[in-house]
Structures are given as C-alpha cells and as structure tokens.
Amino acid sequence: QKEVEQDPGPLSVPEGAIVSLNCTYSNSAFQYFMWYRQYSRKGPELLMYTYSSGNKEDGRFTAQVDKSSKYISLFIRDSQPSDSATYLCATGGGTSYGKLTFGQGTILTVHP
Amino acid sequence: DAGVTQSPTHLIKTRGQHVTLRCSPISGHKSVSWYQQVLGQGPQFIFQYYEKEERGRGNFPDRFSARQFPNYSSELNVNALLLGDSALYLCASSLEWGQETQYFGPGTRLLVL
Numbered sequence: 001q002k003e004v005e006q007d008p009g010p011l012s013v014p015e016g017a018i019v020s021l022n023c024t025y026s027n028s029a030f031q032y033f034m035w036y037r038q039y040s041r042k043g044p045e046l047l048m049y050t051y052s053s054g055n056k057e058d059g060r061f062t063a064q065v066d067k068s069s070k071y072i073s074l075f076i077r078d079s080q081p082s083d084s085a086t087y088l089c090a091t092g093g094g095t096s097y098g099k100l101t102f103g104q105g106t107i108l109t110v111h112p
Numbered sequence: 113d114a115g116v117t118q119s120p121t122h123l124i125k126t127r128g129q130h131v132t133l134r135c136s137p138i139s140g141h142k143s144v145s146w147y148q149q150v151l152g153q154g155p156q157f158i159f160q161y162y163e164k165e166e167r168g169r170g171n172f173p174d175r176f177s178a179r180q181f182p183n184y185s186s187e188l189n190v191n192a193l194l195l196g197d198s199a200l201y202l203c204a205s206s207l208e209w210g211q212e213t214q215y216f217g218p219g220t221r222l223l224v225l
Binding site for chain 2: 044
C-alpha cells in the first residue's frame with residue numbers, strides 16, 4: 001500500500017465548475033499537508049500548505065485536512081481553463097522529517 | 113528574485129554512462145532536496161542536504177549520490193545508468209532543514225537509451 005493514495009483521474013470539467021481533488025494517507029505521524037500544481041513539462045508549484053487538521057482558504061482554492069480519517073482535499077471554485085494541470089498532494093512531518101511523500105497526481109482539464 | 117534553477121534542462125545518455133545534474137536554491141535557502149518523477153507518477157524523495165551534510169536518503173540504490181557546496185548549490189550524480197533512470201529530476205529548496213515548505217525547480221529531464 002502506498003503511503004499517499006490519489007485518484008489519477010483524469011478529471012474533465014466545464015469552466016466555472018467546482019472541482020474536488022482528494023487524497024488519503026496511511027501514516028498518522030504526518031503533520032504537514034500540501035497541494036502542488038504542475039503544468040506539463042514544468043516543476044511542481046506550491047499552491048497550499050496546511051498544518052494539522054482544518055481548513056485553509058486562498059482565493060478560489062480551499063484545502064481541507066481531516067486527520068481522524070486521514071483525508072486531504074482541495075477545492076477549486078469557479079474553475080478556469082488556466083487551472084488545467086496535474087495536482088499533487090504531499091505530506092510531511094513526523095518521522096519523515098524534511099521529506100515530502102507525494103500522491104500520484106490528478107490530471108485536471110477545465111474546458112472553456 | 114530567481115527561483116530554484118536547474119541545469120541542464122534536458123539530457124540524453126546511454127546505459128552504463130554517468131550523469132551529473134546541478135541545482136541552485138532560492139537565495140537564502142540552505143536546504144536542498146532531490147526528487148525523481150517518473151512519467152505519470154508523483155515525485156519520489158532521493159536525498160536532502162543541509163549545510164553540506166546529508167540529512168535524509170530515500171529508497172534509491174548506491175548508484176545515486178549527491179553533495180552540497182558551501183554556496184548551498186547541489187549536484188546529483190547517477191552512475192551506471194539504467195533505462196529505468198529515465199525521469200524528471202527535481203530539485204527543491206527550503207529555508208532550513210526539515211521545513212516541509214519546499215519550492216521546486218523546473219527539473220532536468222533525463223532520457224536513458
């Protein structure tokens with residue numbers, strides 16, 4: 001079993017839709033949770049960073065962490081074609097000090 | 113300010129050869145990590161360096177090695193290349209060791225024939 005599981009998709013939505021991206025993880029020691037966006041043939045770009053359980057909002061993006069169920073979510077409101085990319089969830093902390101463990105990535109396409 | 117820079121951007125090698133990839137972290141960042149991203153997968157942790165010392169190593173064979181220089185830049189070396197080493201090699205920098213807020217460079221795309 002992988003430490004971080006993410007549905008690879010692909011996910012295709014119309015412009016303006018609300019997008020929900022999800023990951024589960026197995027190591028209860030993880031304390032830090034991140035979402036990265038990766039455009040084709042580029043490096044990952046840090047989108048959201050959350051410590052422990054709770055919600056964090058940044059513009060059209062909301063990250064949620066539920067440590068009791070080991071579930072991580074990213075919501076994108078009013079999705080735009082420019083949001084088309086691969087979204088990677090990542091975890092860290094605990095015994096994995098300084099090391100990020102990534103999910104497989106979800107490919108998202110937003111159609112105009 | 114410049115972000116993380118990596119060189120070269122692309123590289124083609126044959127099996128058995130050796131390769132050196134280079135990374136310059138964000139100015140002021142002291143820690144550098146290396147990740148391997150195979151097509152269709154998320155990045156996998158290879159190494160983390162801080163203050164020129166290895167602070168973490170992932171599940172990669174000894175053919176992979178790295179070092180960090182006094183100016184905090186870093187090199188990743190891979191010996192005896194295999195076809196399976198073909199991947200995007202990503203460098204990430206963070207302010208200090210153990211910080212999970214890591215910023216990635218554009219990567220070096222390595223193709224082994």
